[in-house]
Amino acid sequence: MITPVLPTYARADLEFEKGEGSYLLTASGERYLDFGAGIAVNVLGHANPGLVAALNDQAQKVWHTSNIYRIPGQERLARRLVEATFADTVFFTNSGGEALECAIKMARKYHAASGHPERYELITMEGAFHGRTLATIAAGGQKKYLEGFGPVTPGFPQVPFDDLKALKEAIGPATAGVLIEPIQGEGGIRPLPYGDLRQIREICDEAGILLVLDEVQTGVGRTGKLFAHELASIAPDIMAIAKALGGGFPVGACLATEEAAKGMTAGTHGSTFGGNPLAMAVANAVLDQVLADGFIEHVNELGRTLRQKLARLADEHPDIIEGVRGEGLMLGIKCKVPNTDLVAAARSEHLLVVGAGDNTVRLLPPLNIGDEEVEEAIDKLSKACTALDGRAGEKREGAA
Numbered sequence: 384m385i386t387p388v389l390p391t392y393a394r395a396d397l398e399f400e401k402g403e404g405s406y407l408l409t410a411s412g413e414r415y416l417d418f419g420a421g422i423a424v425n426v427l428g429h430a431n432p433g434l435v436a437a438l439n440d441q442a443q444k445v446w447h448t449s450n451i452y453r454i455p456g457q458e459r460l461a462r463r464l465v466e467a468t469f470a471d472t473v474f475f476t477n478s479g480g481e482a483l484e485c486a487i488k489m490a491r492k493y494h495a496a497s498g499h500p501e502r503y504e505l506i507t508m509e510g511a512f513h514g515r516t517l518a519t520i521a522a523g524g525q526k527k528y529l530e531g532f533g534p535v536t537p538g539f540p541q542v543p544f545d546d547l548k549a550l551k552e553a554i555g556p557a558t559a560g561v562l563i564e565p566i567q568g569e570g571g572i573r574p575l576p577y578g579d580l581r582q583i584r585e586i587c588d589e590a591g592i593l594l595v596l597d598e599v600q601t602g603v604g605r606t607g608k609l610f611a612h613e614l615a616s617i618a619p620d621i622m623a624i625a626k627a628l629g630g631g632f633p634v635g636a637c638l639a640t641e642e643a644a645k646g647m648t649a650g651t652h653g654s655t656f657g658g659n660p661l662a663m664a665v666a667n668a669v670l671d672q673v674l675a676d677g678f679i680e681h682v683n684e685l686g687r688t689l690r691q692k693l694a695r696l697a698d699e700h701p702d703i704i705e706g707v708r709g710e711g712l713m714l715g716i717k718c719k720v721p722n723t724d725l726v727a728a729a730r731s732e733h734l735l736v737v738g739a740g741d742n743t744v745r746l747l748p749p750l751n752i753g754d755e756e757v758e759e760a761i762d763k764l765s766k767a768c769t770a771l772d773g774r775a776g777e778k779r780e781g782a783a
């Protein structure tokens with residue numbers, strides 16, 4: 384019999400009653416160190432006092448008014464995002480997929496408004512993940528997400544990962560732009576080299592097409608920069624963000640230059656809940672902490688420490704770990720055993736991590752963790768690897 388909750392997720396049999404900083408607690412009081420952070424969402428940990436206060440405070444005033452009126456929280460958040468980035472303007476959404484939908488529509492509309500409605504295609508890369516809406520599963524191009532859902536939404540030709548020659552060749556009269564993640568998240572923490580990102584920017588400029596970045600997972604401090612494209616010293620024309628922006632409250636945004644946004648006039652796009660006062664209050668409170676002096680530097684420092692310790696762990700467990708990659712506090716462990724085994728072994732040690740494509744395990748802790756949490760995570764991962772080493776040893780003996 385079908386469960387009352389539509390069974391689209393393969394859930395772990397684990398539930399949490401509350402969160403405290405970097406920890407999640409079960410009803411019986413068991414503590415789990417959360418290095419998944421709701422998949423790169425809880426950047427300031429759980430029950431962060433600043434975020435709780437902002438949400439409570441706004442909840443006493445007004446929850447929702449609709450975008451038929453001005454929303455001061457939106458104006459403030461947009462101004463702050465514009466000041467901190469390449470962007471001149473921002474559209475607010477409730478999710479990453481919805482931010483991508485806005486980005487895709489905007490890229491198409493830009494060319495239509497420039498007299499080229501035939502330019503509607505966004506070239507994407509294999510291994511991409513852009514969401515679960517009809518357009519974004521087409522953009523991601525993954526068979527397992529497309530199968531059985533009818534004709535694939537047209538307009539998303541795909542090239543192999545990081546193949547710039549194929550990318551150039553794919554550009555034609557129908558091309559509107561290139562849509563990529565600077566570091567593929569779901570794909571397995573696969574970074575595009577900085578040099579290649581710079582080349583992609585040049586390729587777009589030469590072809591007169593737009594560079595659309597999906598920074599839904601990489602954005603808001605995760606990689607040790609406010610946004611990952613800053614690592615390569617480039618700027619996109621359009622960028623979708625979400626996950627970390629609300630620190631756990633659902634909110635996303637599509638940022639753009641004035642030029643790229645020129646077609647998006649009154650009536651062309653909208654959302655009932657997008658940018659609602661509750662979401663704006665929390666997102667502004669997230670920025671209060673993320674934009675504060677030293678915060679991003681802290682992410683860099685902790686990221687370096689975590690990475691060094693992971694590299695040592697990889698040396699100690701060569702049968703389990705193939706390598707470590709990523710930026711800042713967005714790190715991937717490429718596994719030699721099934722990644723699900725390492726996720727499960729870590730969970731047995733009360734450490735929460737997240738699986739991803741290419742047989743990797745993602746570490747995406749809250750960005751305000753300290754050295755103690757890094758130490759504890761490494762200790763737990765080390766025990767998890769040792770347990771898996773033991774099992775691999777038993778298997779070998781059994782075979783012999």
Ligand SMILES: *Cc1c(COP(=O)(O)O)cnc(C)c1O
Binds near residue numbers: 477483513
């Ligand atoms: C999570 C994610 C999305 C989709 O965001 P939702 O909020 O689940 O719609 C899109 N792109 C990337 C890179 C993501 O990591």
